[in-house]
Amino acid sequence: MISSGTLVLSCSEEDLTEILETSEETDDGATGQDDMDNEDNDSDSDEEGNTDPGPTDECPGDIGFVFEEANGILSIEFEDNDFPEGWVLKNDGDDISGNGYMQWEGDPKMNAPGNGTVVFPVRITQPGTYRFIWNSSFRMGDDGTEHNDSWLRFPDADDFFGRKGDGSVVYPNGSGKTPNPNGSSSDGWFKIYRSGDDNSFKWQASTSDHDAHDIYVTFSNSGVYRIEISPRSDFHGIDRLLLFEENLSQNEAIDAADTFSVRTSCE
Numbered sequence: 001m002i003s004s005g006t007l008v009l010s011c012s013e014e015d016l017t018e019i020l021e022t023s024e025e026t027d028d029g030a031t032g033q034d035d036m037d038n039e040d041n042d043s044d045s046d047e048e049g050n051t052d053p054g055p056t057d058e059c060p061g062d063i064g065f066v067f068e069e070a071n072g073i074l075s076i077e078f079e080d081n082d083f084p085e086g087w088v089l090k091n092d093g094d095d096i097s098g099n100g101y102m103q104w105e106g107d108p109k110m111n112a113p114g115n116g117t118v119v120f121p122v123r124i125t126q127p128g129t130y131r132f133i134w135n136s137s138f139r140m141g142d143d144g145t146e147h148n149d150s151w152l153r154f155p156d157a158d159d160f161f162g163r164k165g166d167g168s169v170v171y172p173n174g175s176g177k178t179p180n181p182n183g184s185s186s187d188g189w190f191k192i193y194r195s196g197d198d199n200s201f202k203w204q205a206s207t208s209d210h211d212a213h214d215i216y217v218t219f220s221n222s223g224v225y226r227i228e229i230s231p232r233s234d235f236h237g238i239d240r241l242l243l244f245e246e247n248l249s250q251n252e253a254i255d256a257a258d259t260f261s262v263r264t265s266c267e
């Protein structure tokens with residue numbers, strides 16, 4: 001015989017709401033200290049969707065479409081999405097494709113990821129660890145250390161990390177994992193930057209200031225996951241996104257990237 005247990009709530013709904021609100025207020029996102037007490041409790045996450053819910057099998061109706069991975073590659077025109085106010089479509093510059101690129105022309109969000117967020121649902125059929133790069137440029141001035149970064153997060157992937165050639169890794173602040181990158185990071189978001197003073201569009205995505213790590217994400221199961229991108233610097237132009245299984249070289253992936261991923265509508 002199976003007996004059902006009694007669910008005992010240890011605090012009222014009102015208490016819980018207050019706890020959650022306090023959590024949001026104390027997160028300034030700037031120092032990376034907000035994750036100090038976050039090690040063992042995913043429920044401390046302060047935003048919906050940041051509690052590692054894992055993939056679903058469903059096309060996300062709130063977005064309306066999903067990009068389909070094929071042969072271990074996801075190749076996406078960044079502008080092929082719906083954008084909140086502040087993002088502007090541009091088409092000047094070399095080495096861009098599709099309808100051009102998007103750049104953020106609102107206020108910079110240097111320590112405030114998750115504002116002006118764009119979500120790209122992707123359906124993974126080949127589980128594994130993928131590398132992430134984007135084709136981007138700085139579109140203001142001639143200093144390649146300005147207007148050269150945006151925020152990236154995979155809220156429901158099984159792992160998300162930066163890795164160098166020597167094998168050392170970093171995890172986003174707020175992920176509950178260490179070590180964390182130099183510079184700005186919070187709530188599971190990495191600051192992803194491009195290097196170099198030549199402002200042509202190029203494939204590169206790095207994290208950790210002055211200690212560039214490549215970007216990786218692990219999808220342990222097939223299913224639909226979300227890529228989240230939000231603005232950091234203004235006038236960082238993003239043309240394309242590319243995810244590829246780590247056993248492919250960057251050159252192999254770029255060579256294959258002109259076969260763009262199919263965008264399937266929900267329904």
Ligand SMILES: [Ca+2]
Nearest residue numbers: 097098100239
């Ligand atoms: Ca494009």
